[in-house]
Amino acid sequence: xxxxxxxxxxxxxxxxxxxxxxxxxxxxxxxxxxxxxxxxxxxxxxxxxxxxxxxxxxxxxxxxxxxxxxxxxxxxxxxxxxxxxxxxxxxxxxxxxxxxxxxxxxxxxxxx
Numbered sequence: 001x002x003x004x005x006x007x008x009x010x011x012x013x014x015x016x017x018x019x020x021x022x023x024x025x026x027x028x029x030x031x032x033x034x035x036x037x038x039x040x041x042x043x044x045x046x047x048x049x050x051x052x053x054x055x056x057x058x059x060x061x062x063x064x065x066x067x068x069x070x071x072x073x074x075x076x077x078x079x080x081x082x083x084x085x086x087x088x089x090x091x092x093x094x095x096x097x098x099x100x101x102x103x104x105x106x107x108x109x110x111x112x
Contacts (some may be wrong), residue, residue, distance in 0.1 A: 004034060004074035011067055020056035027055055030077040038066035
């Protein structure tokens with residue numbers, strides 16, 4: 001199961017030259033916009049457009065744009081700790097063993 005969460009965009013995110021809201025969250029390739037709400041109303045897919053390259057949400061509707069919108073976004077990849085733990089588990093075991101061996105060797109040739 002993937003994680004989904006809300007991202008709110010308001011007047012500070014609006015770019016009047018692009019007629020779009022800037023959304024830095026779209027920089028992450030694994031983020032997918034599920035739906036967009038204005039207040040409690042879900043916007044139809046035709047009233048907005050998601051441009052991942054420019055990282056903006058365009059307002060395509062002829063009706064006045066809302067001052068604030070709420071994006072429901074989800075991660076298309078599960079960022080579990082197990083991914084990181086799996087990659088680091090071998091080095092985290094091997095490095096202390098190598099260090100102990102080196103300390104032993106050094107102590108044999110250079111007694112304290």
